[in-house]
Amino acid sequence: MFDKIRKSNSIFRPHFKTHQSLEIGNIFRRKGIDKITVSSVSMAEYFAKDGWNDITIAFPVNRLEVEEINHLASSIQLNLLVDSAYSTSFLAEKLQHNVGVFIKVDTGYHRSGLLPEDPEIDKIVTTLSNSEKLTFKGFLTHAGHTYSARGKESILGIMDDSKEKLNKLKAKYIDQFPEIISSYGDTPSCSMADDCSGFDEIRPGNFVFYDVMQYHIGSCSLDDIAVAIACPVVSVYPIRNEIIIYGGAIHLSKEFIEADNNFKLFGYVVEFTENGWSTPIPGAYVSSLSQEHGIIKMPQKFIDKFKPGDVLGILPVHSCLTVNLLARKD
Amino acid sequence: MFDKIRKSNSIFRPHFKTHQSLEIGNIFRRKGIDKITVSSVSMAEYFAKDGWNDITIAFPVNRLEVEEINHLASSIQLNLLVDSAYSTSFLAEKLQHNVGVFIKVDTGYHRSGLLPEDPEIDKIVTTLSNSEKLTFKGFLTHAGHTYSARGKESILGIMDDSKEKLNKLKAKYIDQFPEIISSYGDTPSCSMADDCSGFDEIRPGNFVFYDVMQYHIGSCSLDDIAVAIACPVVSVYPIRNEIIIYGGAIHLSKEFIEADNNFKLFGYVVEFTENGWSTPIPGAYVSSLSQEHGIIKMPQKFIDKFKPGDVLGILPVHSCLTVNLLARKD
Numbered sequence: 279m280f281d282k283i284r285k286s287n288s289i290f291r292p293h294f295k296t297h298q299s300l301e302i303g304n305i306f307r308r309k310g311i312d313k314i315t316v317s318s319v320s321m322a323e324y325f326a327k328d329g330w331n332d333i334t335i336a337f338p339v340n341r342l343e344v345e346e347i348n349h350l351a352s353s354i355q356l357n358l359l360v361d362s363a364y365s366t367s368f369l370a371e372k373l374q375h376n377v378g379v380f381i382k383v384d385t386g387y388h389r390s391g392l393l394p395e396d397p398e399i400d401k402i403v404t405t406l407s408n409s410e411k412l413t414f415k416g417f418l419t420h421a422g423h424t425y426s427a428r429g430k431e432s433i434l435g436i437m438d439d440s441k442e443k444l445n446k447l448k449a450k451y452i453d454q455f456p457e458i459i460s461s462y463g464d465t466p467s468c469s470m471a472d473d474c475s476g477f478d479e480i481r482p483g484n485f486v487f488y489d490v491m492q493y494h495i496g497s498c499s500l501d502d503i504a505v506a507i508a509c510p511v512v513s514v515y516p517i518r519n520e521i522i523i524y525g526g527a528i529h530l531s532k533e534f535i536e537a538d539n540n541f542k543l544f545g546y547v548v549e550f551t552e553n554g555w556s557t558p559i560p561g562a563y564v565s566s567l568s569q570e571h572g573i574i575k576m577p578q579k580f581i582d583k584f585k586p587g588d589v590l591g592i593l594p595v596h597s598c599l600t601v602n603l604l605a606r607k608d
Numbered sequence: 609m610f611d612k613i614r615k616s617n618s619i620f621r622p623h624f625k626t627h628q629s630l631e632i633g634n635i636f637r638r639k640g641i642d643k644i645t646v647s648s649v650s651m652a653e654y655f656a657k658d659g660w661n662d663i664t665i666a667f668p669v670n671r672l673e674v675e676e677i678n679h680l681a682s683s684i685q686l687n688l689l690v691d692s693a694y695s696t697s698f699l700a701e702k703l704q705h706n707v708g709v710f711i712k713v714d715t716g717y718h719r720s721g722l723l724p725e726d727p728e729i730d731k732i733v734t735t736l737s738n739s740e741k742l743t744f745k746g747f748l749t750h751a752g753h754t755y756s757a758r759g760k761e762s763i764l765g766i767m768d769d770s771k772e773k774l775n776k777l778k779a780k781y782i783d784q785f786p787e788i789i790s791s792y793g794d795t796p797s798c799s800m801a802d803d804c805s806g807f808d809e810i811r812p813g814n815f816v817f818y819d820v821m822q823y824h825i826g827s828c829s830l831d832d833i834a835v836a837i838a839c840p841v842v843s844v845y846p847i848r849n850e851i852i853i854y855g856g857a858i859h860l861s862k863e864f865i866e867a868d869n870n871f872k873l874f875g876y877v878v879e880f881t882e883n884g885w886s887t888p889i890p891g892a893y894v895s896s897l898s899q900e901h902g903i904i905k906m907p908q909k910f911i912d913k914f915k916p917g918d919v920l921g922i923l924p925v926h927s928c929l930t931v932n933l934l935a936r937k938d
Binding site: 341361510532570 | 625647648667668669670671672691692694695698718719720752840842843844848852854857858861862863896898899900901903915916917919928929932933
């Protein structure tokens with residue numbers, strides 16, 4: 279990802295919400311990364327304390343945290359997201375330090391952000407241009423609809439469409455604001471594209487671990503998944519081809535992959551080896567989760583190998599949520 | 609729940625995994641409760657530090673925590689669950705202090721536990737009777753299949769069936785072990801039953817808060833739901849009848865209620881009042897969650913009332929998971 283984005287001449291501003299780890303942050307730092315993305319004010323505070331001083335909070339600004347935002351902005355370059363003139367005016371009035379402001383654009387995901395043709399964008403730009411504290415940074419999108427798309431062509435089509443929309447907006451305002459940029463990020467399209475050029479900034483995050491969902495989307499191979507949860511076996515039921523692990527919803531999260539006939543998969547099952555872990559045990563998967571229990575379905579020919587006290591590895595469906603539950607954040 | 613179980617002459621051993629709160633624990637203590645259930649060794653340690661000294665860990669014993677179990681058992685009355693002679697022999701060999709041991713029985717949920725007719729039960733009883741440290745406490749079940757049952761008759765049918773199975777097992781061994789008991793617990797059946805008698809011990813937990821899932825099962829009314837998550841509004845999109853809140857999967861958990869046509873509901877929406885909160889806003893619900901964002905769908909006639917900076921309350925689908933994510937456990 280690093281090499282590809284460098285080749286595209288874009289700024290690489292990785293999203294740190296997936297790992298939330300100072301140690302992994304340092305791996306990025308050693309590669310020369312000095313700008314990051316996070317998803318909350320508290321996560322920005324956490325990384326700012328570790329010396330990160332150029333942080334974008336990629337979440338519509340929460341007015342109730344204006345005090346914390348002021349505190350952060352007093353010591354680092356902080357960038358915020360807005361999608362209404364109402365919130366922008368609030369920031370213009372309340373902020374005591376310079377912050378960068380991106381307009382969040384909805385290029386088709388329909389979560390947060392303004393549609394490219396929304397007249398609200400003009401109002402926000404006017405408010406920004408009249409403010410001393412707010413610097414208009416440009417247009418930002420998260421193309422989260424790549425997660426429900428299937429197939430490389432369809433996913434790269436979303437990337438191209440987002441590129442066109444962001445660059446059209448940028449072109450409209452670039453004369454008045456020569457410093458504005460386009461910022462784009464999602465792991466599926468950034469993983470599949472051979473070429474990420476055409477955006478000024480790229481912000482994927484999940485690729486640092488990948489997960490079973492990304493494998494199903496086609497963003498990565500099983501070998502690329504870089505996180506496995508160590509779960510002790512507590513019961514083995516050969517009669518129903520099931521193993522119970524200490525590893526439930528409060529460890530893995532309830533994210534799942536769905537298929538026909540009510541089939542649900544909450545993770546793949548691997549065996550730990552001296553240097554890592556095996557490929558998934560064929561036909562084995564986490565079929566159900568309650569608060570602390572996980573149920574693994576496993577074919578007859580493998581199940582007799584395991585007994586209580588063994589430790590199985592689970593490749594999570596959504597690494598961001600699993601790591602959020604299990605990571606030490608101190 | 610307290611009055612009903614007292615009337616049934618059963619021991620009330622509430623499950624504390626739902627609230628994980630010392631403060632709420634104290635409410636139970638003031639009502640005279642001195643025996644509790646938890647779902648992990650770490651939760652047992654947490655409550656033991658607060659003076660709880662009779663704790664059942666209602667999870668198949670995890671051999672890898674034997675050191676922590678020994679430490680706990682040195683100072684409190686600890687009860688463990690087993691469902692194999694293999695794990696029971698391990699405990700008999702490794703434990704240094706007296707612990708109580710329940711045999712986990714599967715009365716139809718098919719998560720953990722042995723079927724009532726499983727010959728493994730006899731082997732476990734033999735191992736227990738030969739051990740100095742292990743005291744055979746009796747038979748315990750969690751009738752989790754009440755969660756997927758619908759209708760009072762069907763749910764109380766599960767309760768009766770479990771009662772019959774546990775008492776039959778108890779009858780088989782009572783002459784040899786006069787102190788053994790039957791232990792039962794799940795919120796749906798204990799909520800719906802007018803009479804909980806026939807078990808020696810009852811262990812529901814979720815009822816302390818209830819939630820949207822329990823409301824859908826029929827265990828409680830909406831008024832009984834005793835937890836709401838305060839979520840700041842960050843964006844309002846009247847054009848698509850949606851509000852974005854700061855309240856996502858890492859706050860609420862991804863548990864949902866499902867209906868036809870791919871309908872998913874991740875929570876009801878309420879307004880806070882001076883003394884609590886309103887009934888749910890009609891037609892409004894959390895329709896989607898990502899890591900930090902929640903999307904609320906809300907009918908046109910209500911949506912104009914809200915703007916960024918307002919705080920909405922969300923009644924969670926599964927209070928145990930939501931509280932686990934948000935509770936301060938220090």
